[in-house]
Amino acid sequence: NAGVMQNPRHLVRRRGQEARLRCSPMKGHSHVYWYRQLPEEGLKFMVYLQKENIIDESGMPKERFSAEFPKEGPSILRIQQVVRGDSAAYFCASSPPFGTSGGNEQFFGPGTRLTVL
Amino acid sequence: GENVEQHPSTLSVQEGDSAVIKCTYSDSASNYFPWYKQELGKRPQLIIDIRSNVGEKKDQRIAVTLNKTAKHFSLHITETQPEDSAVYFCAASPGYALNFGKGTSLLVTP
Numbered sequence: 130n131a132g133v134m135q136n137p138r139h140l141v142r143r144r145g146q147e148a149r150l151r152c153s154p155m156k157g158h159s160h161v162y163w164y165r166q167l168p169e170e171g172l173k174f175m176v177y178l179q180k181e182n183i184i185d186e187s188g189m190p191k192e193r194f195s196a197e198f199p200k201e202g203p204s205i206l207r208i209q210q211v212v213r214g215d216s217a218a219y220f221c222a223s224s225p226p227f228g229t230s231g232g233n234e235q236f237f238g239p240g241t242r243l244t245v246l
Numbered sequence: 247g248e249n250v251e252q253h254p255s256t257l258s259v260q261e262g263d264s265a266v267i268k269c270t271y272s273d274s275a276s277n278y279f280p281w282y283k284q285e286l287g288k289r290p291q292l293i294i295d296i297r298s299n300v301g302e303k304k305d306q307r308i309a310v311t312l313n314k315t316a317k318h319f320s321l322h323i324t325e326t327q328p329e330d331s332a333v334y335f336c337a338a339s340p341g342y343a344l345n346f347g348k349g350t351s352l353l354v355t356p
Contacts, residue, residue, distance in 0.1 A: 171346035233278045237289040
């Protein structure tokens with residue numbers, strides 16, 4: 130059973146370009162979360178999605194950032210017009226439906242390390 | 247929102263000793279408290295978790311305790327080994343979003 134997959138693992142962008150980060154949850158998991166980790170810091174919640182629905186995006190900056198989890202395909206975190214401060218590791222996590230055994234447990238992908246030049 | 251404080255930020259122990267990491271949280275609605283281990287450049291890995299209806303949970307050399315009244319929880323690692331060296335994060339969740347502490351860098355020296 131493959132774990133959470135993320136790609137690319139490393140992404141370099143110049144200021145003003147767009148960054149697209151992809152996340153495929155574990156099989157059987159219907160909930161996806163995105164977190165950002167700055168160097169020497171803990172992870173910060175950005176957004177929580179279910180298939181075709183954004184449930185909570187309270188941790189995501191209002192401008193330039195968007196997320197989706199379509200009916201088919203991976204979840205995508207999109208950052209438009211990147212700036213140097215966007216450089217960070219972006220982790221995706223997935224969990225099984227709530228109410229099932231271990232419904233809260235979140236399993237993380239390997240992360241995408243974004244560098245903005 | 248939830249605020250999670252974690253201490254110490256760094257911890258160095260000798261192989262075989264015990265290590266204790268403590269966290270406090272602010273939101274009394276938090277009911278799920280996982281601990282993650284993150285090695286350099288790797289993904290955070292869930293090592294143990296506890297829910298608010300339980301006071302203590304143990305899994306081999308690791309244990310977690312929760313004091314809901316005082317709003318604090320702790321990770322205990324016994325008989326530490328060099329491969330336990332990593333950054334450990336606590337988290338608290340009132341629903342789904344995990345609110346993380348800033349991490350403890352644990353170094354186990356042979």
